[in-house]
Amino acid sequence: GEDVEQSLFLSVREGDSSVINCTYTDSSSTYLYWYKQEPGAGLQLLTYIFSNMDMKQDQRLTVLLNKKDKHLSLRIADTQTGDSAIYFCAEIDRGSTLGRLYFGRGTQLTVWP
Amino acid sequence: NAGVMQNPRHLVRRRGQEARLRCSPMKGHSHVYWYRQLPEEGLKFMVYLQKENIIDESGMPKERFSAEFPKEGPSILRIQQVVRGDSAAYFCASSPSFSDRGYNEQFFGPGTRLTVL
Numbered sequence: 304g305e306d307v308e309q310s311l312f313l314s315v316r317e318g319d320s321s322v323i324n325c326t327y328t329d330s331s332s333t334y335l336y337w338y339k340q341e342p343g344a345g346l347q348l349l350t351y352i353f354s355n356m357d358m359k360q361d362q363r364l365t366v367l368l369n370k371k372d373k374h375l376s377l378r379i380a381d382t383q384t385g386d387s388a389i390y391f392c393a394e395i396d397r398g399s400t401l402g403r404l405y406f407g408r409g410t411q412l413t414v415w416p
Numbered sequence: 417n418a419g420v421m422q423n424p425r426h427l428v429r430r431r432g433q434e435a436r437l438r439c440s441p442m443k444g445h446s447h448v449y450w451y452r453q454l455p456e457e458g459l460k461f462m463v464y465l466q467k468e469n470i471i472d473e474s475g476m477p478k479e480r481f482s483a484e485f486p487k488e489g490p491s492i493l494r495i496q497q498v499v500r501g502d503s504a505a506y507f508c509a510s511s512p513s514f515s516d517r518g519y520n521e522q523f524f525g526p527g528t529r530l531t532v533l
Binding site for chain 2: 307334338344345346347348351391395402403404405406407408409
């Protein structure tokens with residue numbers, strides 16, 4: 304089955320860049336997602352990337368995809384204290400057309416002022 | 417356009433009781449997914465439903481758990497005879513029919529946090 308791995312913790316200073324990494328195993332994944340979860344809240348979709356892309360940029364967010372190594376990263380530029388949250392990497396197996404998401408355990412990002 | 421609604425937000429049950437979790441998808445969405453998040457873990461898929469049909473329940477425990485999405489009304493996740501290990505956050509997500517782009521965004525509700533005493 305699908306397996307998504309993430310490091311559990313990341314701490315950065317306000318204004319620095321954050322890079323959150325993720326590896327996945329399903330080579331048939333067509334879309335990969337980054338979700339943000341703030342304390343006590345649901346998940347908010349931050350961005351996604353299609354598997355035929357290498358990079359996607361959206362304001363302060365940059366997603367890099369290395370399909371050969373099955374490695375996905377999320378870079379947050381000029382990290383702010385409001386970015387403190389848990390970030391989940393997820394993949395979808397479109398091959399099955401079922402649309403279920405497979406999530407990593409999440410990376411707790413702490414931003415120090 | 418209201419987002420995905422879940423209620424209750426917090427639910428406390430004693431062992432052996434039943435828990436009913438409700439999810440109202442976004443307007444116009446016909447696909448509903450339930451996920452469970454155990455403490456300090458990622459979300460695990462449980463079940464995928466369309467109106468009046470269970471499409472995939474491979475992530476749901478075979479006993480005590482059931483889900484439905486009737487023609488009218490919210491989707492219900494039902495847990496019978498709850499045990500302490502059922503304590504978790506249960507998230508519902510909804511999506512529209514798959515678009516021509518193939519991109520299926522799931523919109524998540526705020527979750528129901530179930531505590532079993």
